[in-house]
Amino acid sequence: MPHLFDQLKLRGVTLPNRIAVSPMCQYSYQGGFSNEWHLVHLGSRAVGGAGLVMVEATAVSPEARITPLDLGIWSEQHIEPLARVARFILSQGSLAGIQLAHAGRKGSVAVPWEGGHEIPETAGGWRPAAPSPLVFDEGYADPVAITEDGIRAVVRDFAEAARRALEAGFRLIELHAAHGYLAHEFLSPLSNRRTDRYGGSFDNRTRFLCEIVCGLRGVWPEASPLLVRISATDWMEGGWSVDESVELARRLRSLGVDLVDCSSGGTSLRAQIPMGPGYQTPFAERIRREAGVPTGAVGMITSPAQADHIIRSGQADLVLLAREMLRDPYWPMHAARELGHALPWPVQYSRIAPKDSPMRSPVYE
Numbered sequence: 001m002p003h004l005f006d007q008l009k010l011r012g013v014t015l016p017n018r019i020a021v022s023p024m025c026q027y028s029y030q031g032g033f034s035n036e037w038h039l040v041h042l043g044s045r046a047v048g049g050a051g052l053v054m055v056e057a058t059a060v061s062p063e064a065r066i067t068p069l070d071l072g073i074w075s076e077q078h079i080e081p082l083a084r085v086a087r088f089i090l091s092q093g094s095l096a097g098i099q100l101a102h103a104g105r106k107g108s109v110a111v112p113w114e115g116g117h118e119i120p121e122t123a124g125g126w127r128p129a130a131p132s133p134l135v136f137d138e139g140y141a142d143p144v145a146i147t148e149d150g151i152r153a154v155v156r157d158f159a160e161a162a163r164r165a166l167e168a169g170f171r172l173i174e175l176h177a178a179h180g181y182l183a184h185e186f187l188s189p190l191s192n193r194r195t196d197r198y199g200g201s202f203d204n205r206t207r208f209l210c211e212i213v214c215g216l217r218g219v220w221p222e223a224s225p226l227l228v229r230i231s232a233t234d235w236m237e238g239g240w241s242v243d244e245s246v247e248l249a250r251r252l253r254s255l256g257v258d259l260v261d262c263s264s265g266g267t268s269l270r271a272q273i274p275m276g277p278g279y280q281t282p283f284a285e286r287i288r289r290e291a292g293v294p295t296g297a298v299g300m301i302t303s304p305a306q307a308d309h310i311i312r313s314g315q316a317d318l319v320l321l322a323r324e325m326l327r328d329p330y331w332p333m334h335a336a337r338e339l340g341h342a343l344p345w346p347v348q349y350s351r352i353a354p355k356d357s358p359m360r361s362p363v364y365e
Helices: 036-047 076-091 148-168 182-187 202-219 242-254 281-291 304-312 323-327 331-339
Strands: 008-010 013-015 019-021 052-059 095-101 172-177 226-231 259-263 295-298 318-321
Touching: 019 331, 036 052, 036 076, 052 076, 052 172, 076 095, 076 148, 095 148, 148 172, 148 202, 172 182, 172 202, 182 202, 182 226, 202 226, 202 242, 226 242, 242 259, 242 281, 259 281, 259 318, 281 295, 304 318, 304 331, 318 323, 323 331
Parallel strands: 019 052, 019 318, 052 095, 095 172, 172 226, 226 259, 259 295, 295 318
Antiparallel strands: 008 013
16 A cells, blocks of 8 residues: 555646645735735745645635635736745645635635624625525625526636636646535535525535536646545534435546545534544545545644554545644654655755755755
8 A cells, every 4th residue: 555655646647745735724815816925834835845735715706705815816817926836836846736615605704813703795795605595604694595697607717717727837726615615505405405406406416516527627637636625524414424425426536536635514513523633534435435536534634653544544545734734834844754754855954854865956936
């Protein structure tokens, strides 16, 4: 079996190792434009040796944002600031990826450190769209049910965002269909009460996501990977289930999805989630085994031995780290040393690198 520091080939792209920086919203962008914080935040993780550095949930339209300070890719003007980030990530030997997203009914709220409360339209907010006019929870805006014309517009928004991501130099895209955001809202019976061809049956509830995937594959190069992040379960009775996730993964594979990133929850704040180290890894293992598609494991993966075991035991093909990468941008280099692998260090850091470590050549822009 492969180990944590083996390469991972997805279509025509090869990740240098199985460690990914999970998409993590920073809520720090005026007008959706990437900035110096973004470059340093992600650039330092690329310097740290992660095989894949993923740009956070990036809104495909202004109405797709969670907060007014979300990152965006809805205009041509967003391309070059993002390209700057992608170029630096690639220059460090990491793969540059970007997650495309639509917040759905969880949009038009303040940033978390300002309370995360609803921002009304009179104060610069917007009316969120959702499959059905069901509010997410107290303190969130009442959403409007999206029309079929609106659905087609969102599908186009995702395809246009992918085109811009390609122009910006990203080599991989991930579609965010988890955590109670728009694509997940269509999947879950808890948030989708539609009676048209986008609601009710499993085929209908998965239609929106499948149409987005087809739209993305229509513009994204054949040789470039497409990932989808799902919530494998709602952790709620009557909600989206792991059985449904397995069947969805089979369909996504047939539509050209190369890896399913397995998270969970997000549809309801009342869900009882048994959190603990690697608590979501069994979802990645089951989907990988039964759907025959590569998977990513995410959620409270913190130690090198734990991450390596997930790969060596065939539970997943990729591990995605979030909070642990915030704590330690150089986690991959420290993990390699602990596990006995030679991961290249930046030549600029040679004074503190282990004597037997290879050096990474400097890149000057």
